Amino acid sequence: MTRLQLRHRVRQFISEPTAGYWSDDELNNHLDSENFVVNTIISHIINDYFSVIMSFPTLANATSRSYDLPNGFRFMRRVTVTKDGVPIPLESIRISPSDPVWGSYYWLTNGTPCYYSVRGGGIDLFPIPDAVYSITVFYDAAMQTFVDDTSLPLSPESFSEMIALGAAIRAASKDPKIDIRWMVSNYNTYRQTLINEMEIRKAEQEGVYVKL
16 A cells, blocks of 8 residues: 555544544654554564665765765775776774774875775775775665655555554544554554564575464
């Protein structure tokens, strides 16, 4: 279901076909929250379920050591520097300027980059580039969702109903007259089914049979 369809489904659950007591923005916030819950359940079992390997090409400028990583960066796969048309992999290191042996050397020396270090939202190259190099960063990106009403959840389609139910339960807290017991019961069933399904997928990926 798209976000628009999910919102319509929530309105069916709370018996309000069009915006009134609950605004569309309010329900969208509940859908975002519940979508996050579902994605978190999945990620805790299969930690790279929502990752996609992307490349980020950039030019390393002479005398510049640090470069910003793209939005959505999750964790590093590898980094290459292209020299004479050939991509050369860089080695990952962790070095601070205060390192008694290598700190001052790597942080102050210029040359062809051989190492990289991820620091906060950026990447440092060592030695500091002495010319303009083509650098490509391969990383896992956390895929985004629910940008607008055409957005689809990244979780399996069969659990869209769980997202709608969870959002409806959140919305119903605003009106104590709504009986949410049946929604909570159905939601808990979906939640356990989701956990079971992800455990099975993980076991299949690892080549292990798990009896649930």
